[in-house]
Amino acid sequence: MMILHHGNRSSASRRVRLCLEEKGLSYESHVVDMTRLEHHSPEYLKINPLGVIPTLIHDGRPLHESGTICEYLDESFPDPPLRPETPYERAEMRNWIRHIDGLIGNLIVFNWRHHLQKVAQQWSDEELAAKIKNIPSKERQEAWLRVARKPYTEEERDAARGRLVQLLDRMEQALAASGWLVGQAYSIADIAAAPFVKRIDEEIAPDQVSQKAHPRVADWWARMQARPAFARANFGPFVTTLA
Ligand SMILES: N[C@@H](CCC(=O)N[C@@H](CS)C(=O)NCC(=O)O)C(=O)O
CATH class of the missing domain: 3.40.30.10 (Glutaredoxin)
Structure with missing residues (x-):
């Protein structure tokens, strides 16, 4: 269960x-x-x-x-397998996951302003302080403080966008070998990248997920979205889906 x-x-x-x-x-x-x-x-x-x-x-x-x-x-649940077979490629897969995990702060800059900001800005200073006390990490305490009181600036958004576009640059290179991020097949590395590419394509830098800017990423993204599992995983539009 x-x-x-x-x-x-x-x-x-x-x-x-x-x-x-x-x-x-x-x-x-x-x-x-x-x-x-x-x-x-x-x-x-x-x-x-x-x-x-x-x-x-x-x-x-x-x-x-x-x-x-x-x-x-x-x-x-090994079937169907979602990890490459060799230890080297599995290590590469983990490095992709780790690298993409490290970029989450750049998504926060774009994502939180849509739904969380509206709510957080209404909290009084006392409410905000009480809520922040319950957050385990300093980094996320800061993120909530920012969203409630000091929204990210255009310059900060540009810098975050730049770091996310660098992810596409890196993917473009990796995809040259087989069309997948690691080894010869779809793996958890591709799964790890998918939600990030979704947001880049949807709002952050749509022109970059294109044949002109990153053709292999654009092809990869089309193949990712065509998978039956993708439709079931509910990557619905960010701004309109219900909480
Ligand atoms: N490295 C973690 C990141 C999890 C994470 O940051 N989740 C976000 C949503 S995508 C979250 O819970 N944010 C709420 C918060 O930080 O208060 C993972 O991959 O599970």
Whole structure:
């Protein structure tokens, strides 16, 4: 029995949903309302000490970190395989996940202004201070402070956009060998990149996910979206999907 605590718009949650759908695994869905800070509640922190989504509960045991969850799913349910066979390529896959994880702050700059900012700006200073106290990491405390009181500037957005476009540059090179990020086949590295490319294509730098700017990424993205699992994983439009 699997339970997924996740969010429809959350990139890390989208990875895990895509992985579950690729494997044809069913799960009970628990949508976490980030505007209500449900992910910082004492109950949730017991299953995810970082206070972020997603968390997978499998047979009563919680697991956090979307990349780790995808690898766990692939080890537990090997068919169809989503990791390359050789240790070297598996290591390369993990490096992609790690690299993309490190870019999450750049997505926050764009993502949080849509839904979280409206809510967070209405909190009084006392409310904000009380909420921030429950956030386990300094980095995310700062992100909530920014969204509530000091929205990211145009310059900060440009810098974040630049770092995300560099991801596309890096992918463009890697895709030359086989059309997939690692080895000869679709893997968790591709799954890890998909939610980021979705947001870049949708809002952040759509002109960059194109035949003109990054032709291999554009082809890869078309193949990713054509996969039946992709449609089921609910990568719905960021701005209009319900929480
Ligand atoms: N490295 C983590 C990142 C998880 C993460 O940052 N999740 C975001 C949503 S995509 C979140 O919970 N943000 C809410 C917050 O930081 O308060 C993973 O891959 O699971």
